[in-house]
Amino acid sequence: MAIVDVSFDAALLDVLTGPAPLAKSPKGLARRDAALDPLLLAAAAASGPHVTRNHYSHDFYPGPQIPVDSAYDIAKASDRKRLAYVSRQAPRRQRLQGSLAVGGKENGDLFQQAENLPPINKRRRPSVSVEPKTQPKPSAAVDTTPAPKSSSPPSLEVKCMARTRIPTPHGPAFLHLYHNTKDNKEHLAIVVDPAQLEATGITPAPPIRSRSLDAVWDENETEMDRIIRGAYVGRLSSTSQKASEPVPSQSPSPIPSDVPAPLIRIHSECFTGETVGSMRCDCGEQLDEAIRQISQPIALSSGQTIPGRGAVIYLRQEGRGIGLLSKIRAYNLQDLGHDTVTANIMLGHKADERGYEIAGAILHDLGLGFENAACSEGVRILTNNPDKVEALKKEGINIVDRVPMVPRSWQVKEKAETSEISAGVGVTLIGGKAVHGEDLDKYIRTKIQRMGHMLPLWLEKAADSTVH
Numbered sequence: 001m002a003i004v005d006v007s008f009d010a011a012l013l014d015v016l017t018g019p020a021p022l023a024k025s026p027k028g029l030a031r032r033d034a035a036l037d038p039l040l041l042a043a044a045a046a047s048g049p050h051v052t053r054n055h056y057s058h059d060f061y062p063g064p065q066i067p068v069d070s071a072y073d074i075a076k077a078s079d080r081k082r083l084a085y086v087s088r089q090a091p092r093r094q095r096l097q098g099s100l101a102v103g104g105k106e107n108g109d110l111f112q113q114a115e116n117l118p119p120i121n122k123r124r125r126p127s128v129s130v131e132p133k134t135q136p137k138p139s140a141a142v143d144t145t146p147a148p149k150s151s152s153p154p155s156l157e158v159k160c161m162a163r164t165r166i167p168t169p170h171g172p173a174f175l176h177l178y179h180n181t182k183d184n185k186e187h188l189a190i191v192v193d194p195a196q197l198e199a200t201g202i203t204p205a206p207p208i209r210s211r212s213l214d215a216v217w218d219e220n221e222t223e224m225d226r227i228i229r230g231a232y233v234g235r236l237s238s239t240s241q242k243a244s245e246p247v248p249s250q251s252p253s254p255i256p257s258d259v260p261a262p263l264i265r266i267h268s269e270c271f272t273g274e275t276v277g278s279m280r281c282d283c284g285e286q287l288d289e290a291i292r293q294i295s296q297p298i299a300l301s302s303g304q305t306i307p308g309r310g311a312v313i314y315l316r317q318e319g320r321g322i323g324l325l326s327k328i329r330a331y332n333l334q335d336l337g338h339d340t341v342t343a344n345i346m347l348g349h350k351a352d353e354r355g356y357e358i359a360g361a362i363l364h365d366l367g368l369g370f371e372n373a374a375c376s377e378g379v380r381i382l383t384n385n386p387d388k389v390e391a392l393k394k395e396g397i398n399i400v401d402r403v404p405m406v407p408r409s410w411q412v413k414e415k416a417e418t419s420e421i422s423a424g425v426g427v428t429l430i431g432g433k434a435v436h437g438e439d440l441d442k443y444i445r446t447k448i449q450r451m452g453h454m455l456p457l458w459l460e461k462a463a464d465s466t467v468h
């Protein structure tokens, strides 16, 4: 006799008869952003455990909780624990990488087969409310079995997959694209080291190079393969095509004492500030300003001037790690009168959810900030954020100095050159000028007053000259 799992059926019924998503498209069709598609569920349930050629490992598992910020949750329909349809397979991209890599060498060493289930580390987020909420009790029919835990994550490794020259308004840079074993995001490093473009060494400082990019990935790799992925030296052209050699990990070259430590910035992605040119925050300006400052030529005490050198590590941690969707909602809460910290908390997030392990690993790969790496220098870091400095120290980065990021509008105000402040098109974007606005001032003020950013508050400084 077949054994019927009543709790499973009840949960499935709940899902199938749950409220429809709130929002409708202009054509009147229901949005398809609910995490469960009733048709898919019904079909899958009818056919029993899934065994198909391409999806042999898919089945129902108690998956991660559907995020509270889905349309489904906004309806406040239910407290019950729902089942999510979760694949036990690694993403297709990773499976393809595994089978395409020659002898598994290209990616196999760094990218083990992913744990099949996404980590169950999301706590249930409260709905937006200023009032404290009581925790809902699970109903009797709810499946409270914890989702299978993935085994402990592999130690973090990064690999630079490709590098290319990017001309910027501040001078040339090299864009490095990284993969890593911690998340599925493509983090970036914008390395400023124009001396590398010259055929002959014009600087006593060692070049900033990625160890994983310059490494030999496969003995069958041709020189052209290496060049195309960016493992070349000098400036690439139709007549200059020289593949790089692997960077020796030992015997760092001595660096003259008058060469300052490279300037770095750890920058978090901000679609609104960097792409749309939003004046709600200073992110676009900060990215531009960082590349500008790092690119400034350096005058040595010997009288020699060398090109600027350093890097911006660009982390895909949109909205201080809460993601663009939540950040957009946070902006609406800010329009309702809350500041950026309170808005995050009202949405069930922390003020800042970022991590810096990947940044540490990328800096290590570039030989920046590690005593025993080939380039055994410390780094100077461009930031006002004390948490960022501490987090990087914990990752083993040798920070020898902190350089503050003073908003351009404040620098200009200080010089009383208000005519330089502009609210024109594109001012917050790369190559832009100083920009000023009410939202922007409020944002920067909150970072200083509520997040401890190490910057004298310009507006107070004007009123009270004793503030430093």
Ligand SMILES: Nc1nc2c(ncn2[C@@H]2O[C@H](COP(=O)(O)OP(=O)(O)OP(=O)(O)O)[C@@H](O)[C@H]2O)c(=O)[nH]1
Binding pocket: 266, 267, 268, 269, 270, 271, 280, 281, 282, 283, 286, 317, 318, 319, 320, 321, 322, 327, 330, 331, 340, 344, 382, 383, 384, 385, 388, 405, 447, 453
């Ligand atoms: N949650 C949230 N994130 C925001 C908001 N405005 C900008 N961000 C994000 O904040 C991140 C940048 O962090 P900031 O706090 O501005 O600065 P920081 O990087 O911590 O500090 P600095 O190194 O001094 O610039 C980017 O990921 C932005 O997308 C906001 O109102 N709410």
